[in-house]
Amino acid sequence: MTRRISAAAAASAVAAALAAGCLSIPPYQPKNGVTRSEDATGTRVTGPGFALHFAGGDGFHFPDALTIDGHDVMGHESSPACFGQDGTGVLIYPTPRISPTGTAPAVRNQLTAVLTGPAVVKMQLDWTTQLACSRGRAPGGTSTFTVFPDGRILRNETFDDPKPDDNVTANGCACNDSGKNQGFTVSSYWTFARAAFQDQFYYTDQLTLPLPAATDSDVTNFDPVCLDGGDYQIASTWITGLPGDTTAIRGGIAVFGHLMVKEIGASRLDIPWTTSSTLTIDHDGCQTAFRRANRYAHPPMLKVNGQDTAAASRDGIYGGDADGSGLHGITLATDHVELTADKAVPTGFAVALRFPRSITTVRATLAGATGEWYVPQRVTSTTWIVWFPAPLEPGQTIAIEPAT
Amino acid sequence: MTTRRVALVAAAALAAFTASATFGAAQVKAQIDPSTRTLAASHFRQGQAYFQHEDYDRAIAEYQAAFDLSAEPSLIFNIGLCHDRMNRPEPALQAFQRYLALAPGGSVADEARNDVARLTPVVARLAAERAAGEARRREDEARRRDAAAAAARRQDEAAARRVRVGRYIAIGGGAVAVAGAAMHLVAFRTRDRLENPESYDAYRDDKPSFRIQRNVAYGLYAAGGAAIATGLIIALTANHHREGPQLSAALVPGGAAMVVEWSR
Numbered sequence: 297m298t299r300r301i302s303a304a305a306a307a308s309a310v311a312a313a314l315a316a317g318c319l320s321i322p323p324y325q326p327k328n329g330v331t332r333s334e335d336a337t338g339t340r341v342t343g344p345g346f347a348l349h350f351a352g353g354d355g356f357h358f359p360d361a362l363t364i365d366g367h368d369v370m371g372h373e374s375s376p377a378c379f380g381q382d383g384t385g386v387l388i389y390p391t392p393r394i395s396p397t398g399t400a401p402a403v404r405n406q407l408t409a410v411l412t413g414p415a416v417v418k419m420q421l422d423w424t425t426q427l428a429c430s431r432g433r434a435p436g437g438t439s440t441f442t443v444f445p446d447g448r449i450l451r452n453e454t455f456d457d458p459k460p461d462d463n464v465t466a467n468g469c470a471c472n473d474s475g476k477n478q479g480f481t482v483s484s485y486w487t488f489a490r491a492a493f494q495d496q497f498y499y500t501d502q503l504t505l506p507l508p509a510a511t512d513s514d515v516t517n518f519d520p521v522c523l524d525g526g527d528y529q530i531a532s533t534w535i536t537g538l539p540g541d542t543t544a545i546r547g548g549i550a551v552f553g554h555l556m557v558k559e560i561g562a563s564r565l566d567i568p569w570t571t572s573s574t575l576t577i578d579h580d581g582c583q584t585a586f587r588r589a590n591r592y593a594h595p596p597m598l599k600v601n602g603q604d605t606a607a608a609s610r611d612g613i614y615g616g617d618a619d620g621s622g623l624h625g626i627t628l629a630t631d632h633v634e635l636t637a638d639k640a641v642p643t644g645f646a647v648a649l650r651f652p653r654s655i656t657t658v659r660a661t662l663a664g665a666t667g668e669w670y671v672p673q674r675v676t677s678t679t680w681i682v683w684f685p686a687p688l689e690p691g692q693t694i695a696i697e698p699a700t
Numbered sequence: 701m702t703t704r705r706v707a708l709v710a711a712a713a714l715a716a717f718t719a720s721a722t723f724g725a726a727q728v729k730a731q732i733d734p735s736t737r738t739l740a741a742s743h744f745r746q747g748q749a750y751f752q753h754e755d756y757d758r759a760i761a762e763y764q765a766a767f768d769l770s771a772e773p774s775l776i777f778n779i780g781l782c783h784d785r786m787n788r789p790e791p792a793l794q795a796f797q798r799y800l801a802l803a804p805g806g807s808v809a810d811e812a813r814n815d816v817a818r819l820t821p822v823v824a825r826l827a828a829e830r831a832a833g834e835a836r837r838r839e840d841e842a843r844r845r846d847a848a849a850a851a852a853r854r855q856d857e858a859a860a861r862r863v864r865v866g867r868y869i870a871i872g873g874g875a876v877a878v879a880g881a882a883m884h885l886v887a888f889r890t891r892d893r894l895e896n897p898e899s900y901d902a903y904r905d906d907k908p909s910f911r912i913q914r915n916v917a918y919g920l921y922a923a924g925g926a927a928i929a930t931g932l933i934i935a936l937t938a939n940h941h942r943e944g945p946q947l948s949a950a951l952v953p954g955g956a957a958m959v960v961e962w963s964r
Contacts, residue, residue: 319887319914322895324903657904668899699904 326671328685329414330445339407341417341443346577348443350407350419351383351396357407357421359384359441360396364528364577371487371551372397378471380512381546381553386453387483388435388567390466390475391427399471400425403434410440411623415673415683416646418442418611418623427565429469432462435567438620439484442611445671446644446685447577448592450612453484454620455569466562479562484571485555486532487548488523493530497545497552498522498582508547514557516544520589521554522582531585533593535572535609572609591642598647598688599636600626607645613681615648625650625679635694646683649696654678659699662692670694732770740769747778756782773802777812784815789826793819859938866935873927880920887913 325331330343338352338360349361360383362370376382378392378399385395392400404424411418424436435457442450467476496504499518508515520533534543534556546553556571574592578585597604598614605626608616615626625648633649654677660670671683682696732740747762760782767775780795796812796819803809890910897903 319884319891319917321907321910322891324897324900325895326897326900326903657907659901659904666899668897670900672900 324414324672326414326445326668328445328668329671329683330417330443331413332409332417332419339409339419341419341441343443343445343447345579346447348441348449350421350441353396354402355396356385356394356398356400356402356405356423358386358395358439362575364525364530367492367525367528369488369492369523369525369528369530371489371548371553373548373550376548377474377512379475381485381487381548381551381555384486386437386439386455387481387485388425388427388565389481389483390470390472390478391425391429392471394423394425401428404436411442411673411675411681413673414445415671415681416442416444416611416613427464427469428471430462430464432459433464433565434458435565440610440617442613442616444612444644444646445683448588448612448644449575449577450572450592451484451486451574452572452610453570455482455567457565457567460564460566460568463563464565469565477562480560480565481557482560482567482569483544483555483557484573485546485553486573486575487551487553488530488532490550490552493523493525493552496524498524498586500586502583507552508545510547510549512546512548514542514544514546514555516542516557518545518554519543520586520593521545522585522589523552524582527579529578529580529582529585531574531576531578531582531589533574533576533589535574535593538569538571541571574612588643595645596637596639596641598641598645599638600647600649601628601634602636605647613646613648615650616646623648623675623679623681625675625681628652631655631698633696635688635696636692637688637690640690641688643687644683644685645688646681648675648679648681650679651698652678655680655698657699658682658696660694660696662694736769740766740772743769744775747775751778751782754785756786773799773806774808776802777806777808780812780815784819789819789822793823862938863935866931866933866938868931869934870928870931873924873929873931875924876920876927877924880917880924883913883917883920887917 328344330341333340333342336352337349338357339350341348341350345365347361347363348359349363350357351360360370361368370383371381373380373382376393376397379387379389380393381387382393382397383395385393385398387393392398394400402423403426404422406422408420408422409417410420419441421439421441422436423439424434427433427435435455437453437455439454440452442452444450466478466480469480470476490507493507496506499505499521520531522529522531532554534554538558540558542557542559544553544555544557546555554573556573558567558569558571560566574589576585576588576592578588592612595607595612597606599605600614605614606618607614608618608623610617610620611623613623615624617623627650629652631651631653635647658672658680660672660682662669665686669684669686671685673681673683675681684694688694743762743766747759747766750756750759750762760779763775763778763782766772767779776795777799780792780799783789783792783795793816796815799806799812800809800816806812887910890906890913893906894903894910897906
């Protein structure tokens with residue numbers, strides 16, 4: 297009997313120890329949030345009904361798959377030219393493509409999760425390559441992809457070159473003879489799989505055009521486009537273009553590209569450059585997608601304790617990263633914050649707040665709002681991001697304060 | 701009187717060793733050869749000497765040796781006399797009775813009868829006293845046995861009581877641990893809600909509840925486990941004089957140590 301009791305006691309102790317391991321506090325993970333996970337092939341950012349996958353391996357860690365309702369809609373050519381578009385990446389034409397499948401050498405290729413959800417996931421890729429025509433030239437840049445739970449992906453690119461005065465020629469740098477005699481251009485691009493969408497695209501919310509032929513040549517001035525896959529739609533908008541920058545579409549064999557292009561010239565490679573784009577994923581047709589894309593392209597001011605606050609161009613977050621120095625949050629003098637708007641703030645917006653003291657959790661209140669109407673995310677003990685899936689209409693007031 | 705009696709017996713014995721007198725045992729004496737008679741006389745005289753020096757045990761031995769050679773009954777009387785002098789009434793009585801059986805009309809038969817009459821009640825009293833002593837010893841032995849049995853019974857009852865108490869404590873600890881498991885289940889359900897929250901407000905409100913439930917579950921587990929361990933120790937040490945492990949605990953530098961020893 298004694299042995300039985302001893303065995304039972306030992307079993308109880310083991311069970312208690314096992315049970316103790318199962319009783320950790322799970323992190324807050326809302327149904328309509330975004331998450332980041334690592335796997336053998338790279339990093340996946342997952343939101344409700346979609347996932348953006350960043351390539352691992354030796355290639356540049358740009359996104360190599362965009363899955364909507366289980367369909368990968370990102371474009372991939374079976375044998376793209378060395379400077380041809382494929383997947384997602386950047387081009388310093390006519391040098392090799394800088395993308396997961398490109399042949400440009402990766403001097404630096406660092407993918408970092410700056411924000412990890414559940415309100416916002418922000419992935420930052422710091423990359424540097426080396427020109428084969430001039431080993432001293434090592435252009436690089438930073439690409440950020442800010443993913444929101446409502447299927448909005450805000451992309452920001454900055455390009456730079458530490459030695460812009462070391463002259464090179466486009467012909468000397470061309471990785472393919474077909475790229476000669478056309479000068480340097482720099483572009484940031486998305487490609488989408490033709491097979492995943494209809495044969496036409498929306499130029500406005502009413503006008504449709506056939507997808508361009510597979511000429512691999514740019515057709516310029518298409519700021520927003522929308523592709524309709526039937527059950528899902530993607531609207532792509534290039535938001536900020538400096539003078540001389542041009543948006544374009546480009547038809548490939550299997551892909552449809554939407555890109556922002558900066559033409560530089562034949563003998564100079566002067567590439568300090570910044571551009572941004574937004575993808576919005578929808579399921580209610582391209583009209584809705586266009587409306588959302590336009591709202592995000594020109595977001596209205598948000599009043600934070602009565603002060604107008606703009607959405608940061610680099611990540612689309614109110615109080616976010618406006619100049620590349622990082623997310624600081626809107627500095628608050630008191631714990632209590634009120635959000636109001638003179639014009640409706642679009643469906644799905646995030647605000648970053650920096651409280652005057654460390655807090656453990658926040659509480660938001662809005663008259664009549666129930667359920668999962670806001671999603672907070674701790675960045676630091678004082679800085680929090682709060683995501684609101686619904687728009688903020690004029691006359692409404694959202695109050696945010698630390699919760700006890 | 702003693703001197704007289706010994707002298708009388710000595711005279712009879714000497715007569716037996718030196719002449720073919722007509723004692724009751726004349727037929728026996730007639731068969732004794734002279735050398736044996738001489739040796740018997742020697743033992744007799746030696747016995748007499750010892751007797752006179754009050755060395756009665758040696759005297760008895762010499763008288764017995766002389767009797768074995770001569771079969772002279774008066775020697776048995778002398779042996780009885782020696783025992784009597786040494787306050788050994790029972791062998792003395794036996795010797796006198798044997799003398800009377802051998803020589804009912806012997807020279808000291810009357811004296812032997814007197815001694816038998818005197819010693820018989822004494823021996824009877826001694827036998828009675830011995831029997832009483834034996835009875836008392838047996839009673840004492842029985843009492844000691846009963847006391848030992850009672851002590852063992854009390855010890856068994858105390859051990860059984862401790863085992864019972866230990867078992868109750870262990871069962872109580874088990875009940876507390878079960879309560880901990882129940883609270884654990886409640887905490888699990890709360891945790892399910894935390895994993896699939898309806899809203900952040902619900903998550904935030906459930907979080908402290910979960911912490912409390914989890915900590916209560918841990919506390920109940922700890923209390924239950926301690927009670928089970930305590931009950932086990934009490935139950936196991938209750939029978940340590942018979943079987944099972946002996947547990948002992950002691951504080952040592954930097955903590956505590958528990959020792960388990962098996963007694964069999």
